[in-house]
Amino acid sequence: DAGVIQSPRHEVTEMGQEVTLRCKPISGHDYLFWYRQTMMRGLELLIYFNNNVPIDDSGMPEDRFSAKMPNASFSTLKIQPSEPRDSAVYFCASSLATRQAYEQYFGPGTRLTVT
Amino acid sequence: GQNIDQPTEMTATEGAIVQINCTYQTSGFNGLFWYQQHAGEAPTFLSYNVLDGLEEKGRFSSFLSRSKGYSYLLLKELQMKDSASYLCAAMDSNYQLIWGAGTKLIIKP
Numbered sequence: 001d002a003g004v005i006q007s008p009r010h011e012v013t014e015m016g017q018e019v020t021l022r023c024k025p026i027s028g029h030d031y032l033f034w035y036r037q038t039m040m041r042g043l044e045l046l047i048y049f050n051n052n053v054p055i056d057d058s059g060m061p062e063d064r065f066s067a068k069m070p071n072a073s074f075s076t077l078k079i080q081p082s083e084p085r086d087s088a089v090y091f092c093a094s095s096l097a098t099r100q101a102y103e104q105y106f107g108p109g110t111r112l113t114v115t
Numbered sequence: 116g117q118n119i120d121q122p123t124e125m126t127a128t129e130g131a132i133v134q135i136n137c138t139y140q141t142s143g144f145n146g147l148f149w150y151q152q153h154a155g156e157a158p159t160f161l162s163y164n165v166l167d168g169l170e171e172k173g174r175f176s177s178f179l180s181r182s183k184g185y186s187y188l189l190l191k192e193l194q195m196k197d198s199a200s201y202l203c204a205a206m207d208s209n210y211q212l213i214w215g216a217g218t219k220l221i222i223k224p
Contacts, residue, residue, distance in 0.1 A: 042214065042215075042216040042217060043158070043202065043214045043217075044214075045211070045212070045214070048211075056209075056211070091157055091158075097210070102145070102146065102148075102163075102206060102210060102212075103148070103160045103163060104160070104212070105160070106157035106158050106159070107157060108156070108157055109156075109157055
């Protein structure tokens with residue numbers, strides 16, 4: 001398996017622009033997570049899906065952030081409008097919930113810079 | 116509230132042993148994870164403990180005490196490539212991971 005795939009790997013945009021981050025989870029995994037990581041706040045869970053349904057979005061900073069999972073193999077995280085404080089590395093992770101394994105597999109991340 | 120505490124930074128010598136501690140407070144408990152994250156890369160899974168005791172996996176071992184809300188990651192025969200951040204994460208009753216801020220491990224020759 002190719003692992004979790006994210007695109008783009010790097011994104012530089014100006015304040016006020018819309019940003020869309022993409023994720024393809026590992027085939028067969030039923031959970032998908034979006035995280036944000038900064039030096040100041042560490043790894044923060046933004047939202048997660050189970051079988052394509054959003055379960056908990058309490059970590060989404062504000063209405064400027066939205067996430068969708070239209071099918072089992074694709075998810076997007078959108079920021080509109082973007083602000084400099086959104087600059088961070090955004091990780092997507094997926095997992096297969098079994099009794100023995102809730103291990104999350106992370107994608108390589110998208111490094112977002114908002115100027 | 117839910118909380119994970121681990122040291123911010125540790126330094127150790129190549130070839131030595133280092134123990135990274137983690138204490139947790141969660142609403143319910145469904146296991147304790149350790150992840151390794153090299154600079155500029157994604158976290159990768161190291162270990163999962165749900166029962167008390169020590170789990171050994173090569174040079175790395177992880178220990179859990181549920182009654183004390185305590186875990187540690189033990190790294191033996193340290194190599195330069197072990198320089199990384201080590202993230203402790205506890206799974207709560209909703210099967211959500213509560214993440215620590217990570218411990219940056221610096222290995223000196």
